[in-house]
Amino acid sequence: MPKTVCIVGAGPSGLAAAKSLLHDVPAGTFDVTIFDAQSRIGGLWPSSRDDAAGQVHPLMVANQSKHTVQFSDLAWEEGSLDLPKAWQVGRYLERYLQAYCQGAKLSLGNCVEKAEVLPTPEGGTGPSWRVQTRTHDGQVDEHNFDHLLVASGFFGRPLRPSGVPVDSDVPVIHSSEYRNLTALLGKTPGDRSKILVVGGQMSGVEIAGTIASHLSSAIHSPGTCPIANADRYSIHHIIQRPTWVFPLHLSPKSALSAPPFLPLDLGSYNLSNRSFPLANKEGHISVEAAQTVNAIYRQTVGSDQSIFSPEVAVGSDDDKNPPYLVVSDTYLEFVRSGLISAAHGKLQSISGSLATITPSGEQINDVAAVILATGFEASASVLFLPASIQNTLSICPTDLNNTLALGFHGTYHPDVPNLGFVGFYRSPYWGVMEMQARFITALWAAGGPSSSLPPTMRAALSNDTSIERTIHLRADPRASQYPMGDYPWLMAEFATALGLEISPPLGKMPQLPPANNEMNILTPARYPPKSPTDFQRSETTKALQQTEAAAWAGLMSGKFVAKAVFRSLLGEWKLERSLVSKLPSHPSGHFSGTAKFLLRDGTRDGRESEFDGLETDGNVGLEYLYIEEGDFKASNGLTFRATRRYVWRYNEQRDMLSVWFVKTDDQKRADYLFHEVKFVATDQDDGQGWKATAGHMCIDDFYDVNYEFRFQAINLRDWRLAYTVKGPKKDYTIDGTYRR
The missing domain is CATH 3.50.50.60 (FAD/NAD(P)-binding domain)
Known part of the structure; x- marks a missing residue:
């Protein structure tokens, strides 16, 4: 039996x-x-x-x-x-x-x-x-x-912290219950503007990044905004200790300006980096082990994270503590932009729309909603x-x-x-x-x-x-x-x-340093x-x-680089651009200003049939509304305010970046394709960044486009966009450099 x-x-x-x-x-x-x-x-x-x-x-x-x-x-x-x-x-x-x-x-x-x-x-x-x-x-x-x-x-079941007095009419939900902004904020009084996220481990960072993405999309997408006055909201994240934030793709060669990328687990579970027989690295973490791992994480991300905000930095004083790690593609850049602000401590109480943090006593007013990312x-x-x-x-x-x-x-x-x-x-x-x-x-x-x-x-x-x-x-x-x-x-x-x-x-299989195994x-x-x-x-x-093909593609042919570039573009850049024209009808000059990559959900405009296919698969992805603003000083001494917009898209199925013109009558909507960004093989040890090319024929004028993306570990340090335009009435070169 x-x-x-x-x-x-x-x-x-x-x-x-x-x-x-x-x-x-x-x-x-x-x-x-x-x-x-x-x-x-x-x-x-x-x-x-x-x-x-x-x-x-x-x-x-x-x-x-x-x-x-x-x-x-x-x-x-x-x-x-x-x-x-x-x-x-x-x-x-x-x-x-x-x-x-x-x-x-x-x-x-x-x-x-x-x-x-x-x-x-x-x-x-x-x-x-x-x-x-x-x-x-x-x-x-x-x-x-x-x-x-x-x-x-x-x-x-979702864990809700005990001992926290809550006398409030704002919604208080667990992170597992969050689905969209409308459900979260639909019944909130209109004069409140701060979304409080409580909890600094995996679910806290993930949900803060998710809500920030939803807010960004609500503000910058075409059409009717799903919530009123979306641009007034901000996210306040209460964390107890600094945590390393890794994106979904890392590089096993993070010292290079043109590093290759792999899904983070393919490198993390590379047994060639372990000594045998395997010893357990979890459980009790000694001071020496903590210092070693924190140093590895710092090298992996290329900084102590203070470039995003002092509040999320894992400084040298933290190196003796067991490291904590979370995963998010967007969190740190939203912190840098100010849409997410972090504060250290614990939630002490909520009264009305006022939250108090202990032990600092800091108070956060105008709380519109509270998300408890406090685990299970x-x-x-x-x-x-x-x-x-x-x-x-x-x-x-x-x-x-x-x-x-x-x-x-x-x-x-x-x-x-x-x-x-x-x-x-x-x-x-x-x-x-x-x-x-x-x-x-x-x-x-x-x-x-x-x-x-x-x-x-x-x-x-x-x-x-x-x-x-x-x-x-x-x-x-x-x-x-x-x-x-x-x-x-x-x-x-x-x-x-x-x-x-x-x-x-x-x-x-591909060989990796330091031992080239x-x-x-x-x-x-x-x-x-x-x-x-x-x-x-x-x-x-x-x-x-499938696994071995992904490793070869990432390390040898630049797969996943487009995704790493797309992720790292989020936020604001300082832009300096020169224009050199060989024709007197188009003056030379210099542009100085900012370029913003504003994240939003993927839209149909300009790619309707492709989008409908992606929507069926639930894979419409994300895109950026690109806005640059600044002053152009022409060589003839004339100075004027200049702005331009594009839509940048990433197609995960094709691993492809593309840039689209916007409609003249609705500059949040994409119009038609400008070009696809095609990354080219590079000598990863030559000190140069990842290079990419593109081309676009605009009636009689051809745009010959060249990019170079230079990384510092896993994040873009700076990048260059240059193109030459030639046609019957055009002959000029534009060369722009973007820095944080």
């Missing part, structure tokens, strides 16, 4: 667990039932662009690439973006369900309310479970299972367990990182052998979830921690100190941001226990199933090919 297993949760963790129980052991070993309170699978991940009911906005971009956000034996579809949106991740999970979980009984819209331990049957190996569920219409049922697997996620309470995901079991697991609701004390990297507890966990930790990398599922499957297939386990698993269990380590970290003031353990080390730990070997790269990128596909089917083998190979 197969052993019956109840899986709580149909997100990535639950599906990975079901797949392992169904496919990693002989067929019929386990009978699997999955319950989920939602009416769809995916957990946090919505499966459509319009699914706004969950905790993740469907258009949110994943902060890891598809090469990490995947399982070992299902590749992303050809043509998918390297950085998928949340709803596209949900679609991937639907494909995974179809490929591997059809043998499971899936019960959606059915919430697990309570689980009880049944008496151990004579000759049994541990407790069995009675599980009580409730449907959306209130029907209550009970089911008995041999095993219970918790895959309900670490983000049980993990303990809510396990409250259906009996109190005695919660006690055995040393539940600590106040510790958001170490909520439960579980054995072997968050998978089980030796005193409750028929209870397992998958994905119950912060930063649930998909590879680790899959490894946890494999570990639990192997443990239960052997009947628990017994002599029938393979020697590698017996050794892993006998040497495991995960429970003790978790309890110790609860009181450790030097615990890391994500104390579960670093990703490569965790993958290696599970692989050793399971007797899995990491597969070699498919072919030769070939890249050795860790992805879930590097640990394929032990006995793969033809389908699994094909999918694993496809996934590895």
